[in-house]
Amino acid sequence: MPSAADNLAELVAGHQRFLQGKSQHPHTSKIRLHDISPAQNPVAMVLSCSDSRVPIELLFDVGFGDLYVVRNAGNACTPGIVGSIEYGLEGLDIPLLIILGHEGCGAVTAACTPQGQLSPSLYDLVTHIRDGLQADGVDNAVLPRAFRLHPQRTADLLIASSDLIRERVQSGRLVIQIGCYALEQATIDWLATVQA
Numbered sequence: 001m002p003s004a005a006d007n008l009a010e011l012v013a014g015h016q017r018f019l020q021g022k023s024q025h026p027h028t029s030k031i032r033l034h035d036i037s038p039a040q041n042p043v044a045m046v047l048s049c050s051d052s053r054v055p056i057e058l059l060f061d062v063g064f065g066d067l068y069v070v071r072n073a074g075n076a077c078t079p080g081i082v083g084s085i086e087y088g089l090e091g092l093d094i095p096l097l098i099i100l101g102h103e104g105c106g107a108v109t110a111a112c113t114p115q116g117q118l119s120p121s122l123y124d125l126v127t128h129i130r131d132g133l134q135a136d137g138v139d140n141a142v143l144p145r146a147f148r149l150h151p152q153r154t155a156d157l158l159i160a161s162s163d164l165i166r167e168r169v170q171s172g173r174l175v176i177q178i179g180c181y182a183l184e185q186a187t188i189d190w191l192a193t194v195q196a
Helices: 004-019 030-036 079-090 106-111 120-134 140-161 163-171
Strands: 044-049 067-072 096-102 175-181 188-194
Touching: 004 044, 004 096, 004 175, 044 079, 067 079, 079 140, 079 163, 096 140, 106 120, 106 140, 120 140, 140 163, 140 175, 140 188
Parallel strands: 044 067, 044 096, 096 175
Antiparallel strands: 175 188
16 A cells, blocks of 8 residues: 555646646546446545635546545635544545645635625634634734645644544544645645644
């Protein structure tokens, strides 16, 4: 079985192909769908924002069955996100979780600005993000810092919220890698590997 480090290296190589305009678009055929229909075995989980400008499979030059992708606005740590990641661990034994924030994130921007008119559900989502950032004194004057800090705060909350995630990280069965995607350059700044 490839290690989390091997899987990350494979995804980093795929992203380099994407940046160089040399994407191979692997595992995108109908035959691939047929081959994986009995079971899935993704190499990594990716928690990312639902922003349409952050197409995860394209960024990493992968196809059907390669990634277990969990998305919401602002890649926020909510109960549904925790449960989805726990399924990736318990049901699929995935060894790598990438938490990928991005520059220009609307949900993070909303969390760092005065409260406007938000629906109750959106208010709850923004509150999850705001609570994680407030301890660091982040506001709209330092949004570039907030975009980079938020994925780390999400990782901290995931570990604090889930015995399963925390145990997997502590035992070395799960590696959590933090990154921030730059929309204009299409590059990923790999920020840290999380320790529990």
